[in-house]
Amino acid sequence: MNAARQHQVAWDAGLADLVQPPPLLQSWGHGEVQAKEGWRVKRLNLPQGHASVLLQGRWPFARAYVPRGPVPTSEAALGALVTWARNSGLARLRVEPEAPKELGPVLRRLDFQPSQAIQPKHTLIVPLASDEIMLAAMKPKHRYNIRLALKRGVCVEEGEEVEELHRQSQATAVRQGITLLSTAQYRARLAQLAWCRTYVARHQGRPLAAILVAHFGGRAYYLFGGSSGEQRELQATYALQWAAMRAARVAGCRDYDLWGIPPEPDPGHPWFGLWQFKTGFGGRPTEYCGAWDLELSRWRTRVAGIPGQLAGRARRIFTRQAL
Known part of the structure; x- marks a missing residue:
């Protein structure tokens, strides 16, 4: 077994040790798929759990998304993820835990706010x-x-x-x-x-x-x-x-x-x-509880979102012209 395969097996086994069933979107393979589609992938071994983090943008405007994570969806694991995000200088952290809506009060205590769901709620x-x-x-x-x-x-x-x-x-x-x-x-x-x-x-x-x-x-x-x-x-x-x-x-x-x-x-x-x-x-x-955002820097989050807004406007203009 080569080193890459060993890392994959160890990561997936670690998820299974923490929760059953482990979320597909936190698996090693899903991270590899997203890497091919333009995301940077950071796999975190937190003191209280694991998180496969998808990163977009460059520092100081980088934003992170954690689909169906962290694992487990405990307050301790979420808190450790927030600490990592702050220390990493991220502009925004978005999580979409594989957890019921009752997790909402925990997320609010950590200063997350509800956002638009990306995965099926x-x-x-x-x-x-x-x-x-x-x-x-x-x-x-x-x-x-x-x-x-x-x-x-x-x-x-x-x-x-x-x-x-x-x-x-x-x-x-x-x-x-x-x-x-x-x-x-x-x-x-x-x-x-x-x-x-x-x-x-x-x-x-x-x-x-x-x-x-x-x-x-x-x-x-x-x-x-x-x-x-x-x-x-x-x-x-x-x-x-x-x-x-x-x-x-x-x-x-x-x-x-x-x-x-x-x-x-x-x-x-x-x-x-x-x-x-x-x-x-x-x-x-x-x-599920849906997606939640933690803005770690409001102005950097706003600046990071401008290219996406402009691209969206361009797509709408092009669509109207094409029609």
């Missing part, structure tokens, strides 16, 4: 058990659609089909007017995360839908997906999730994170269809 976590137990926990329509897809010959293959995942997700992105990852970004996740695979649903050899799933520390995560929109009556997207859940169970995962739902079942919400799809698989609704 609400999700569903499905316990993985026998086929019979998992199917019984689903809504009747979902059980019916899974069985229908299998009966009609939808087949799901596990692999590393980056191009097909990108093609399917781009079809969804165009329909919904959203932006998803590039082929290179999907490939980086497959290469760097501790365990990551694509699942592609096909009917008579024709690809209909694809998803990207990661495993870490005994939990599986449905990260990205898309479908061509063709032959929807075959219910390929239901077969995909079912195959990924069953494979995760066989691999030793205890549960499956569906990675984001709207906060309420509001028919007027643009993600209401997503809420209907995901909640039908059963699972435990989970609400």
Whole structure:
């Protein structure tokens, strides 16, 4: 085992010693993915825990972001992280702990203020058990659609089909007017995360839908997906999730994170269809405390934000011109 691999194994094992399940976004592999996308990564062995910190900007205007961290989400670990940030001369520290909203008073005591969430604040976590137990926990329509897809010959293959995942997700992105990852970004996740695979649903050899799933520390995560929109009556997207859940169970995962739902079942919400799809698989609704900012220097934070504001204005101007 080379030195880099030793560091990865030691870091991930250290997270698992502190909390179960350890957060995927604090894993060594996730830091490597973010390093390829422009962040500087600093992994801290704090006296009271660990934190994989993503850094942006140069001192004295550097800002830090800790996704789903620190680990654990104790007041002692948060306090140690704040001390490091102050001593490092950061302009701002943003944390998004994998902790319930009850952590809010602790964060306020440390002078954090609520910010715009970056990661999903609400999700569903499905316990993985026998086929019979998992199917019984689903809504009747979902059980019916899974069985229908299998009966009609939808087949799901596990692999590393980056191009097909990108093609399917781009079809969804165009329909919904959203932006998803590039082929290179999907490939980086497959290469760097501790365990990551694509699942592609096909009917008579024709690809209909694809998803990207990661495993870490005994939990599986449905990260990205898309479908061509063709032959929807075959219910390929239901077969995909079912195959990924069953494979995760066989691999030793205890549960499956569906990675984001709207906060309420509001028919007027643009993600209401997503809420209907995901909640039908059963699972435990989970609400996290969201993102919190600590401004360590107000003027340096403001100055650091100016390039981003200008870039955003330029993008809006370009979009209006393009339309």
